[in-house]
Amino acid sequence: MTGRKPRGAITVEAVHMTMKFGDFTALDDVSIKIRAGSFHALLGENGAGKSTLVKCIMGFYHATSGEMLVEGFDAQMTDPKAAQELGLGMVYQHFTLVPSLTGAENLVISRADVPAVIDWRAERARLDAFMQTMPFSVPLDQPVSRMAAGEKQKLEIVKQLYLGNRFLILDEPTSVLTPAEADEVLGYVRAMTRAGEITVLMITHKFREVTAFADEVSILRRGQYVGGGKVGEISIEEMSRAMMGAAPEVSERNRAETVKTPVLTLKGVKAVDSSGLKTIEIDAVTLHSGEILGIAGISGNGQMELMEILTGQRRLTGGEIRLNGQPFGMTRAEARAHKLRYLPEEPLRNACAPRMSVAENLAFRMFDEGPGGRSAFWKDGRAIARNATALIEAFKVKTASPAARIASLSGGNVQRAVLGRELSGEVDALIVSNPCFGLDFSAVSAIRDRLIEARNTGTAILLISEDLDEIMELSDRILVMSEGRVSFETPIETANVTELGQHMAGHG
Amino acid sequence: MRLMLGAEAVVIPLGALLAGFAAFSLFLLVLGKSPVEFFALVWKAGFSSAFSWQNTLSRSAPLVLAALCVALPARLGLVVIGGEGAIVLGGLAAGVTGLAVGGLPGVLGMGLMAAAGMVLGGLWIGAVGALRIKRGVNETISSLLMAYIAIALFNHFVEGLFRDPGSLNKPSTAPLAESLRVGDMPFISAHWGVVAGALACILCWILLEKTTLGFAARIAGDNIRAAQVQGLPVGPLVIGFTALGGAFAGLAGFFEVSAVHGSANGSLIAGYGYTGILVAFLARHNPLAIFPVAILLGGFEASSGLIQRRMDLPDATILVFQGMVFIIILLSEALYGRFAIFTPAYWERR
Missing domain, CATH: 3.40.50.300 (P-loop containing nucleotide triphosphate hydrolases)
Structure with missing residues (x-):
C-alpha cells in the first residue's frame, strides 16, 4: 500500500x-x-x-x-x-452528533487525535479556515439540538470531510x-x-x-x-x-368468493409522524369483509404510524375512522364488540408482556370477558389455564410449560401463540403488520395459510407489509403508501410489480 | 415444581437480606463494635418481650401502609418514592378533620378523619400518576419532590393556621378529643392500625392477583405497548393505582395522629415513607410479604434507641443498616432468572 x-x-x-x-x-x-x-x-x-x-x-x-x-x-x-x-x-x-454540543465542538471531538486540553481558540481558527474550503456553511456556534435536520445532515458530511x-x-x-x-x-x-x-x-x-x-x-x-x-x-x-425481481406467482391458495361489505373506513385521517416533522394524511381507505387489503411501502413511509393510529397509540389530529358504520375510538370495548383483532409486528415487543407467563400472555384477550359481553371484575384462574392449554394445543406452541415466561420461547412460537390468541373465536376484522418478519419458511407459510383461511370465511384483513412478495401473494387489492400518503391503488388482477415499485420509490 | 418456581421470589430476597446483615456486620467490625451484640440488642429491643413487640408492631403499622404506596404503582412499572408526603398530609387532614367532628360519636368521627387522610393522600400520589400519564413527568422524581412540598405545606399549616396556641415549643394542631383516639387492641398491646395494615395487604393482594384490574395492571407494567394494542385503559389504571397507594399512605398518617401522637405535629415526619420503600422492595412488591417484612424492619427501628445507648453508636446507625440492605436488594434484582433450578425448563427435563 x-x-x-x-x-x-x-x-x-x-x-x-x-x-x-x-x-x-x-x-x-x-x-x-x-x-x-x-x-x-x-x-x-x-x-x-x-x-x-x-x-x-x-x-x-x-x-x-x-x-x-x-x-x-x-x-x-x-x-x-x-x-x-x-x-x-x-x-x-x-x-451521530452530540446534541448538547455545538457544531464546532462536535467536529473537534470527533478527531482521533484530540489533546486532553483543547486550545479552543486555535482549533476555532483552523476550523474557520477549513470551512472556507467547504461549498456550504453550517452554523458552528449553535448546539446541534437546535439545528434543523438538514443542517445536522450537512454537519455530518462536513465532519467526514474534516476528518479527511x-x-x-x-x-x-x-x-x-x-x-x-x-x-x-x-x-x-x-x-x-x-x-x-x-x-x-x-x-x-x-x-x-x-x-x-x-x-x-x-x-x-x-x-x-x-x-x-x-x-x-x-x-x-x-x-x-x-x-423487485420477477413478479411472484399469484398465490395458488384457494380463494373463495366472498361477500364484500365495508367494515373499516378511514376518512381524511391526519396525524403527526414519528419524527414529528411530517404528517400522515390518508384521504379515504375502505376495508371490506372477505378481502385482504395490502398496504405496500418502503419502511419509514408512514405504515408504522398507520398501525399506531389504528391501535390507538397515536393521536389523530384530524379525520375520522368508522367501524361497521359507527365512529371508532380504538377502545377495548369497541374492538371486542366489533370482533376486531390486531397482529402487530415483532409480537414479543408489541403484543406480549415478556416477563409474564405463556398462559398469562395467551389470556390477554379473554381475561376480562364476562358473561353477556360485560367486562368481568374477578379473574378466573381456571378459565385462563383452560384457555392456555387449548391454544397451546391448537396452534402447536412449543413451550416447556404454560408457566414458562413467554420471552423464553423462540420467535416462531411467540408468533404462533399471539396468532392463537388473536385468531381464536369469531374474527370480523383483522389488522396485521409485517406478520412474517424474522420467521423461517415453514412458519411463514403457516401464517399466510391462516390469513387466507380467515379471509375466505369473511374476515376483513388489512395487511401492512414491507415485503412486496407477501403483499402480492395475499392481497385482493393493493394500496401503496409513500411519504405518509396513499399514492396508488390497484386490484391484484392488474397489479404489476414494476409499477408498484415505482410508486413505492415515490416516482409515480 | 410449582413450589420451586415460587421459591425464587423468597430465596433471593432472603439471601440479599442475609448478605445485607453480613455487610453491615463488616461495617460494625470496622468501627470496632460487635455485630453479635448489635443483633442481640435488636432481638431484645424488637422481639423479646411483650413491651418490645408493642413497640415493634406500632412502628410496623405505618410501614405496611407506606409500603403499599410503593407496591401498588410498582405493578404498573412505576417507582413511586414519595409516600412520606402522603403520610404527612394524610395526618394533617385527619388531625384537622378531628377538630371539626369532635361532637360526633367516636367511630363515625374517626371514620371521617381516616377518610379525609385517605382522600388527601390519594389526591397527592394520584397527581404523580396523572403527571406521568398526561405530561410524561418521571414519577420517581416528581413524587420525591412532591414529598418535600408536602412537608413544607404541613409545617406551614401546623405552625400557622391550625396551630394550637397551647403548643409552645412543639407546634401542633389542637389535641384530639379522647373519643377520637384509636385505642389498643384487646390482648395485644398495639393499636388497631396493625389490623388495618394487615387488612389493606390482603385487599391489595386480592386486587392484584384475583381481579382483572390487577391483571391488566401487570400487562401495562410489563409492556405498555402490548397493553395499548389490547385497548386496555392504561391512563385510568395508572392514576387509580397511584391514588390507591397514596390513600393507604394517608391512612398511615391518620393512625399516627389518632393512635400515637394525638395531634398533627412534627413527630409525623419520621421517615416511615422512606423505610416503606425498603419494605416494598424486600417484599418484591407482594402485599402478603409486606406484612412480615414490615414487622422485621419495625423491630430494627424500635431497637435504634437501645443501640444508641448501649453500644454508643449514633442514631443514624439503623439508617446505615437500611441503606446497605437496600442497595443489596436492588443488586439482587439482576439475579432473577439466572438460576436454572427455578425455571420450568429445568423441571421439565427431569
Missing part, C-alpha cells in the same frame, strides 16, 4: 464479496467499482444486502470471501479504524429530511464529487434521487448484484424490475 492520498477523491472497489451468517448468505459474490469522483447509488429493497455490503467495505464485518481495492491496491479492512485510515467514512441514517475522508458512504441520507432539504444536501454532495474532491456511495430506495443526482447505479436483490450502469442509460423500469 502506498501512502494515503492527501487530497481528492479515491477509487474503491469490492471484488467477489461474499458474506455468510451461518447458513444464510447475505451477500453473494458481489463486485462493485466506485470510480474516483463519482456519485454512485446503491439500490435495493429492505434486506437486499446493501447494509451488509457497506459494513464489509467499512470493516464492521469481515467478508467470508472476496477482497477490497482502494486506489487499485489491495486493502485489508480488518476493522473500522483501518477503513478510516484509508480515508473511508460513513454517514449513518441516524445522526475522501470516500463517503451515505446510508439513506434523506430519510429524515424534507424534500427541499434533501435536494439541497444532495446538490452540494454532487457538486463536491464533480469537483473531484470526494467519491460517494449512497444507499437509497428512491429512484428520484438516483436519476436526479447519481452518475452510476448498482442494484442488489437478495444479496446478489442484479444490474446497474450509468444513470441515463438505464431506465426506471429496468431499475424497478431488477430491484
Whole structure:
C-alpha cells in the first residue's frame, strides 16, 4: 500500500464479496467499482444486502470471501479504524452528533487525535479556515439540538470531510429530511464529487434521487448484484424490475368468493409522524369483509404510524375512522364488540408482556370477558389455564410449560401463540403488520395459510407489509403508501410489480 | 415444581437480606463494635418481650401502609418514592378533620378523619400518576419532590393556621378529643392500625392477583405497548393505582395522629415513607410479604434507641443498616432468572 492520498477523491472497489451468517448468505459474490469522483447509488429493497455490503467495505464485518481495492491496491479492512485510515467514512441514517454540543465542538471531538486540553481558540481558527474550503456553511456556534435536520445532515458530511475522508458512504441520507432539504444536501454532495474532491456511495430506495443526482447505479436483490450502469442509460423500469425481481406467482391458495361489505373506513385521517416533522394524511381507505387489503411501502413511509393510529397509540389530529358504520375510538370495548383483532409486528415487543407467563400472555384477550359481553371484575384462574392449554394445543406452541415466561420461547412460537390468541373465536376484522418478519419458511407459510383461511370465511384483513412478495401473494387489492400518503391503488388482477415499485420509490 | 418456581421470589430476597446483615456486620467490625451484640440488642429491643413487640408492631403499622404506596404503582412499572408526603398530609387532614367532628360519636368521627387522610393522600400520589400519564413527568422524581412540598405545606399549616396556641415549643394542631383516639387492641398491646395494615395487604393482594384490574395492571407494567394494542385503559389504571397507594399512605398518617401522637405535629415526619420503600422492595412488591417484612424492619427501628445507648453508636446507625440492605436488594434484582433450578425448563427435563 502506498501512502494515503492527501487530497481528492479515491477509487474503491469490492471484488467477489461474499458474506455468510451461518447458513444464510447475505451477500453473494458481489463486485462493485466506485470510480474516483463519482456519485454512485446503491439500490435495493429492505434486506437486499446493501447494509451488509457497506459494513464489509467499512470493516464492521469481515467478508467470508472476496477482497477490497482502494486506489487499485489491495486493502485489508480488518476493522473500522483501518477503513478510516484509508480515508473511508460513513454517514449513518441516524445522526451521530452530540446534541448538547455545538457544531464546532462536535467536529473537534470527533478527531482521533484530540489533546486532553483543547486550545479552543486555535482549533476555532483552523476550523474557520477549513470551512472556507467547504461549498456550504453550517452554523458552528449553535448546539446541534437546535439545528434543523438538514443542517445536522450537512454537519455530518462536513465532519467526514474534516476528518479527511475522501470516500463517503451515505446510508439513506434523506430519510429524515424534507424534500427541499434533501435536494439541497444532495446538490452540494454532487457538486463536491464533480469537483473531484470526494467519491460517494449512497444507499437509497428512491429512484428520484438516483436519476436526479447519481452518475452510476448498482442494484442488489437478495444479496446478489442484479444490474446497474450509468444513470441515463438505464431506465426506471429496468431499475424497478431488477430491484423487485420477477413478479411472484399469484398465490395458488384457494380463494373463495366472498361477500364484500365495508367494515373499516378511514376518512381524511391526519396525524403527526414519528419524527414529528411530517404528517400522515390518508384521504379515504375502505376495508371490506372477505378481502385482504395490502398496504405496500418502503419502511419509514408512514405504515408504522398507520398501525399506531389504528391501535390507538397515536393521536389523530384530524379525520375520522368508522367501524361497521359507527365512529371508532380504538377502545377495548369497541374492538371486542366489533370482533376486531390486531397482529402487530415483532409480537414479543408489541403484543406480549415478556416477563409474564405463556398462559398469562395467551389470556390477554379473554381475561376480562364476562358473561353477556360485560367486562368481568374477578379473574378466573381456571378459565385462563383452560384457555392456555387449548391454544397451546391448537396452534402447536412449543413451550416447556404454560408457566414458562413467554420471552423464553423462540420467535416462531411467540408468533404462533399471539396468532392463537388473536385468531381464536369469531374474527370480523383483522389488522396485521409485517406478520412474517424474522420467521423461517415453514412458519411463514403457516401464517399466510391462516390469513387466507380467515379471509375466505369473511374476515376483513388489512395487511401492512414491507415485503412486496407477501403483499402480492395475499392481497385482493393493493394500496401503496409513500411519504405518509396513499399514492396508488390497484386490484391484484392488474397489479404489476414494476409499477408498484415505482410508486413505492415515490416516482409515480 | 410449582413450589420451586415460587421459591425464587423468597430465596433471593432472603439471601440479599442475609448478605445485607453480613455487610453491615463488616461495617460494625470496622468501627470496632460487635455485630453479635448489635443483633442481640435488636432481638431484645424488637422481639423479646411483650413491651418490645408493642413497640415493634406500632412502628410496623405505618410501614405496611407506606409500603403499599410503593407496591401498588410498582405493578404498573412505576417507582413511586414519595409516600412520606402522603403520610404527612394524610395526618394533617385527619388531625384537622378531628377538630371539626369532635361532637360526633367516636367511630363515625374517626371514620371521617381516616377518610379525609385517605382522600388527601390519594389526591397527592394520584397527581404523580396523572403527571406521568398526561405530561410524561418521571414519577420517581416528581413524587420525591412532591414529598418535600408536602412537608413544607404541613409545617406551614401546623405552625400557622391550625396551630394550637397551647403548643409552645412543639407546634401542633389542637389535641384530639379522647373519643377520637384509636385505642389498643384487646390482648395485644398495639393499636388497631396493625389490623388495618394487615387488612389493606390482603385487599391489595386480592386486587392484584384475583381481579382483572390487577391483571391488566401487570400487562401495562410489563409492556405498555402490548397493553395499548389490547385497548386496555392504561391512563385510568395508572392514576387509580397511584391514588390507591397514596390513600393507604394517608391512612398511615391518620393512625399516627389518632393512635400515637394525638395531634398533627412534627413527630409525623419520621421517615416511615422512606423505610416503606425498603419494605416494598424486600417484599418484591407482594402485599402478603409486606406484612412480615414490615414487622422485621419495625423491630430494627424500635431497637435504634437501645443501640444508641448501649453500644454508643449514633442514631443514624439503623439508617446505615437500611441503606446497605437496600442497595443489596436492588443488586439482587439482576439475579432473577439466572438460576436454572427455578425455571420450568429445568423441571421439565427431569
